Amino acid sequence: GESVGLHLPTLSVQEGDNSIINCAYSNSASDYFIWYKQESGKGPQFIIDIRSNMDKRQGQRVTVLLNKTVKHLSLQIAATQPGDSAVYFCAEKVPNTGFQKLVFGTGTRLLVSP
Amino acid sequence: DGGITQSPKYLFRKEGQNVTLSCEQNLNHDAMYWYRQDPGQGLRLIYYSQIVNDFQKGDIAEGYSVSREKKESFPLTVTSAQKNPTAFYLCASRMAGNSYNEQFFGPGTRLTVL
Numbered sequence: 001g002e003s004v005g006l007h008l009p010t011l012s013v014q015e016g017d018n019s020i021i022n023c024a025y026s027n028s029a030s031d032y033f034i035w036y037k038q039e040s041g042k043g044p045q046f047i048i049d050i051r052s053n054m055d056k057r058q059g060q061r062v063t064v065l066l067n068k069t070v071k072h073l074s075l076q077i078a079a080t081q082p083g084d085s086a087v088y089f090c091a092e093k094v095p096n097t098g099f100q101k102l103v104f105g106t107g108t109r110l111l112v113s114p
Numbered sequence: 115d116g117g118i119t120q121s122p123k124y125l126f127r128k129e130g131q132n133v134t135l136s137c138e139q140n141l142n143h144d145a146m147y148w149y150r151q152d153p154g155q156g157l158r159l160i161y162y163s164q165i166v167n168d169f170q171k172g173d174i175a176e177g178y179s180v181s182r183e184k185k186e187s188f189p190l191t192v193t194s195a196q197k198n199p200t201a202f203y204l205c206a207s208r209m210a211g212n213s214y215n216e217q218f219f220g221p222g223t224r225l226t227v228l
Contacts, residue, residue: 027186031214032213032214032216034216041224042221042222043118043120043204043220043221043222044157044204044218044219045219046216046217046218049214049216051214065139075174078203089156091157092213093213099145099162099164099170100145100208100217101159102157102159102217103156104149104156104157104158105156106154106155107156113175
Protein backbone atom coordinates (compact mmCIF):
# COMPACT_ATOMS: atom_id res chain seq x y z
CA GLY A 1 0.00 0.00 0.00
CA GLU A 2 0.96 3.63 0.04
CA SER A 3 2.81 4.64 3.14
CA VAL A 4 5.55 6.99 4.15
CA GLY A 5 7.11 6.43 7.54
CA LEU A 6 9.87 7.69 9.75
CA HIS A 7 12.21 5.57 11.84
CA LEU A 8 12.85 7.98 14.73
CA PRO A 9 9.99 9.87 16.36
CA THR A 10 12.31 12.21 18.32
CA LEU A 11 15.84 13.34 17.59
CA SER A 12 17.76 15.37 20.16
CA VAL A 13 20.93 17.18 19.13
CA GLN A 14 23.22 19.89 20.40
CA GLU A 15 23.43 23.25 18.70
CA GLY A 16 26.04 23.13 16.00
CA ASP A 17 25.70 19.41 15.38
CA ASN A 18 24.56 18.02 12.07
CA SER A 19 21.13 16.36 12.10
CA ILE A 20 19.90 13.53 9.93
CA ILE A 21 16.21 12.72 9.67
CA ASN A 22 15.16 9.59 7.82
CA CYS A 23 12.10 8.55 5.88
CA ALA A 24 11.09 5.30 4.21
CA TYR A 25 8.63 5.19 1.37
CA SER A 26 6.80 2.22 -0.05
CA ASN A 27 5.96 2.99 -3.67
CA SER A 28 8.93 2.39 -5.92
CA ALA A 29 7.16 4.30 -8.71
CA SER A 30 6.97 7.54 -6.72
CA ASP A 31 8.89 10.23 -8.54
CA TYR A 32 8.76 13.33 -6.34
CA PHE A 33 9.45 13.89 -2.67
CA ILE A 34 9.16 16.90 -0.39
CA TRP A 35 10.43 17.68 3.10
CA TYR A 36 8.38 19.98 5.30
CA LYS A 37 9.09 21.62 8.66
CA GLN A 38 6.22 22.22 11.06
CA GLU A 39 6.51 24.31 14.19
CA SER A 40 4.03 23.83 16.98
CA GLY A 41 0.58 25.16 16.12
CA LYS A 42 1.61 26.29 12.65
CA GLY A 43 1.25 25.09 9.10
CA PRO A 44 4.01 23.10 7.40
CA GLN A 45 6.77 25.01 5.63
CA PHE A 46 8.48 23.74 2.52
CA ILE A 47 12.15 22.95 3.05
CA ILE A 48 13.39 21.14 -0.01
CA ASP A 49 12.20 18.75 -2.68
CA ILE A 50 13.76 16.18 -4.96
CA ARG A 51 12.71 14.33 -8.07
CA SER A 52 13.46 10.67 -8.55
CA ASN A 53 15.94 11.39 -11.36
CA MET A 54 18.27 12.84 -8.74
CA ASP A 55 20.14 11.25 -5.81
CA LYS A 56 21.00 14.42 -3.96
CA ARG A 57 19.89 17.99 -3.76
CA GLN A 58 21.27 20.78 -1.64
CA GLY A 59 19.75 23.90 -0.25
CA GLN A 60 20.83 26.37 2.37
CA ARG A 61 22.16 24.21 5.24
CA VAL A 62 19.97 21.32 4.11
CA THR A 63 20.63 18.35 1.87
CA VAL A 64 18.18 15.69 0.78
CA LEU A 65 19.44 12.27 -0.25
CA LEU A 66 17.34 9.80 -2.17
CA ASN A 67 18.17 6.11 -2.31
CA LYS A 68 15.74 4.51 -4.70
CA THR A 69 17.25 1.07 -4.27
CA VAL A 70 16.06 0.83 -0.69
CA LYS A 71 13.28 3.42 -0.98
CA HIS A 72 14.84 5.73 1.57
CA LEU A 73 14.94 9.49 1.89
CA SER A 74 16.95 11.54 4.32
CA LEU A 75 17.17 15.19 5.31
CA GLN A 76 20.49 16.46 6.56
CA ILE A 77 20.63 19.75 8.42
CA ALA A 78 24.08 21.24 8.87
CA ALA A 79 25.08 23.21 11.96
CA THR A 80 21.69 22.73 13.60
CA GLN A 81 20.32 25.77 15.40
CA PRO A 82 17.69 26.11 18.13
CA GLY A 83 15.37 27.61 15.51
CA ASP A 84 15.46 24.31 13.68
CA SER A 85 13.52 22.67 16.49
CA ALA A 86 10.28 21.46 14.94
CA VAL A 87 8.59 18.40 13.50
CA TYR A 88 9.93 17.37 10.12
CA PHE A 89 8.02 15.11 7.77
CA CYS A 90 8.43 13.86 4.28
CA ALA A 91 5.83 13.57 1.57
CA GLU A 92 5.75 11.27 -1.41
CA LYS A 93 3.88 12.01 -4.62
CA VAL A 94 1.70 9.08 -5.55
CA PRO A 95 2.08 8.32 -9.25
CA ASN A 96 -0.71 8.09 -11.80
CA THR A 97 -3.49 9.76 -9.86
CA GLY A 98 -4.30 12.57 -12.28
CA PHE A 99 -3.44 15.21 -9.73
CA GLN A 100 -0.66 15.84 -7.26
CA LYS A 101 -1.58 13.48 -4.45
CA LEU A 102 0.88 13.47 -1.59
CA VAL A 103 1.22 10.83 1.11
CA PHE A 104 2.71 12.24 4.28
CA GLY A 105 4.83 10.63 6.95
CA THR A 106 3.98 10.98 10.61
CA GLY A 107 6.98 13.17 11.36
CA THR A 108 10.13 13.30 13.46
CA ARG A 109 10.49 15.84 16.22
CA LEU A 110 13.88 17.55 16.22
CA LEU A 111 14.96 19.05 19.54
CA VAL A 112 18.00 21.29 19.49
CA SER A 113 19.67 22.17 22.77
CA PRO A 114 21.72 25.38 23.08
CA ASP B 115 2.53 39.70 0.93
CA GLY B 116 1.51 36.63 -1.04
CA GLY B 117 0.31 33.65 0.87
CA ILE B 118 -2.45 31.49 2.20
CA THR B 119 -4.68 32.60 5.03
CA GLN B 120 -6.98 30.47 7.11
CA SER B 121 -9.59 31.64 9.56
CA PRO B 122 -10.40 31.35 12.29
CA LYS B 123 -7.26 30.10 14.02
CA TYR B 124 -9.33 28.36 16.70
CA LEU B 125 -12.90 27.19 16.35
CA PHE B 126 -15.20 25.57 18.86
CA ARG B 127 -18.26 23.70 17.79
CA LYS B 128 -21.09 22.05 19.61
CA GLU B 129 -22.12 18.61 18.53
CA GLY B 130 -24.67 18.71 15.75
CA GLN B 131 -23.51 22.02 14.34
CA ASN B 132 -22.04 22.66 10.92
CA VAL B 133 -19.04 24.98 10.77
CA THR B 134 -17.18 26.50 7.85
CA LEU B 135 -13.42 27.00 7.74
CA SER B 136 -12.08 29.68 5.45
CA CYS B 137 -9.08 29.35 3.14
CA GLU B 138 -7.94 32.19 0.90
CA GLN B 139 -4.83 32.46 -1.28
CA ASN B 140 -3.43 35.32 -3.34
CA LEU B 141 -0.73 33.26 -5.01
CA ASN B 142 -2.77 32.81 -8.19
CA HIS B 143 -2.61 29.06 -7.65
CA ASP B 144 -5.02 26.84 -9.50
CA ALA B 145 -4.97 23.82 -7.20
CA MET B 146 -6.14 23.87 -3.60
CA TYR B 147 -6.31 21.16 -0.97
CA TRP B 148 -7.76 20.47 2.45
CA TYR B 149 -6.03 18.16 4.90
CA ARG B 150 -6.72 16.98 8.37
CA GLN B 151 -3.93 16.46 10.88
CA ASP B 152 -4.32 14.31 13.98
CA PRO B 153 -1.66 13.61 16.61
CA GLY B 154 0.69 10.83 15.59
CA GLN B 155 -0.68 10.65 12.07
CA GLY B 156 0.37 12.07 8.75
CA LEU B 157 -1.78 14.60 6.96
CA ARG B 158 -4.81 13.08 5.32
CA LEU B 159 -6.49 14.50 2.23
CA ILE B 160 -10.11 15.57 2.60
CA TYR B 161 -10.86 17.34 -0.68
CA TYR B 162 -8.96 18.88 -3.52
CA SER B 163 -9.72 21.23 -6.37
CA GLN B 164 -7.65 21.67 -9.50
CA ILE B 165 -9.72 24.42 -11.05
CA VAL B 166 -12.56 26.79 -10.24
CA ASN B 167 -15.98 25.15 -10.01
CA ASP B 168 -14.46 21.68 -9.78
CA PHE B 169 -13.46 19.64 -6.75
CA GLN B 170 -12.95 15.98 -5.90
CA LYS B 171 -13.12 13.85 -2.78
CA GLY B 172 -9.92 12.84 -1.14
CA ASP B 173 -9.32 9.90 1.17
CA ILE B 174 -11.52 11.02 4.07
CA ALA B 175 -14.28 13.19 2.55
CA GLU B 176 -17.19 11.76 4.56
CA GLY B 177 -18.79 14.43 6.72
CA TYR B 178 -17.14 17.31 4.86
CA SER B 179 -18.15 19.52 1.96
CA VAL B 180 -16.36 22.20 -0.07
CA SER B 181 -16.99 24.77 -2.77
CA ARG B 182 -14.71 26.48 -5.26
CA GLU B 183 -16.60 29.43 -6.66
CA LYS B 184 -13.51 31.65 -6.88
CA LYS B 185 -9.93 30.80 -7.71
CA GLU B 186 -8.63 32.32 -4.49
CA SER B 187 -11.12 30.71 -2.10
CA PHE B 188 -11.74 27.11 -1.03
CA PRO B 189 -13.92 26.94 2.10
CA LEU B 190 -14.43 23.69 3.97
CA THR B 191 -17.64 22.87 5.85
CA VAL B 192 -17.46 20.33 8.61
CA THR B 193 -20.94 18.91 8.92
CA SER B 194 -22.65 17.18 11.82
CA ALA B 195 -22.16 13.92 9.93
CA GLN B 196 -18.42 14.01 10.65
CA LYS B 197 -18.11 11.68 13.64
CA ASN B 198 -14.80 12.88 15.00
CA PRO B 199 -14.18 16.43 13.77
CA THR B 200 -11.76 17.58 16.45
CA ALA B 201 -8.46 18.07 14.58
CA PHE B 202 -6.07 20.57 13.05
CA TYR B 203 -7.19 21.49 9.53
CA LEU B 204 -4.72 22.63 6.91
CA CYS B 205 -5.35 24.22 3.56
CA ALA B 206 -2.74 24.13 0.81
CA SER B 207 -2.35 25.40 -2.72
CA ARG B 208 0.01 24.97 -5.63
CA MET B 209 0.45 26.10 -9.18
CA ALA B 210 -1.05 23.47 -11.45
CA GLY B 211 0.29 22.41 -14.84
CA ASN B 212 3.39 20.83 -13.33
CA SER B 213 3.39 17.77 -11.10
CA TYR B 214 6.74 18.63 -9.55
CA ASN B 215 6.16 21.70 -7.49
CA GLU B 216 5.44 21.98 -3.83
CA GLN B 217 2.21 22.60 -2.03
CA PHE B 218 2.18 25.71 0.13
CA PHE B 219 0.30 25.48 3.39
CA GLY B 220 -1.74 27.93 5.39
CA PRO B 221 -1.36 28.41 9.15
CA GLY B 222 -4.19 26.00 9.99
CA THR B 223 -7.43 26.04 11.97
CA ARG B 224 -7.77 24.03 15.14
CA LEU B 225 -11.33 22.77 15.49
CA THR B 226 -12.57 21.46 18.81
CA VAL B 227 -15.96 19.89 19.34
CA LEU B 228 -17.38 20.54 22.78
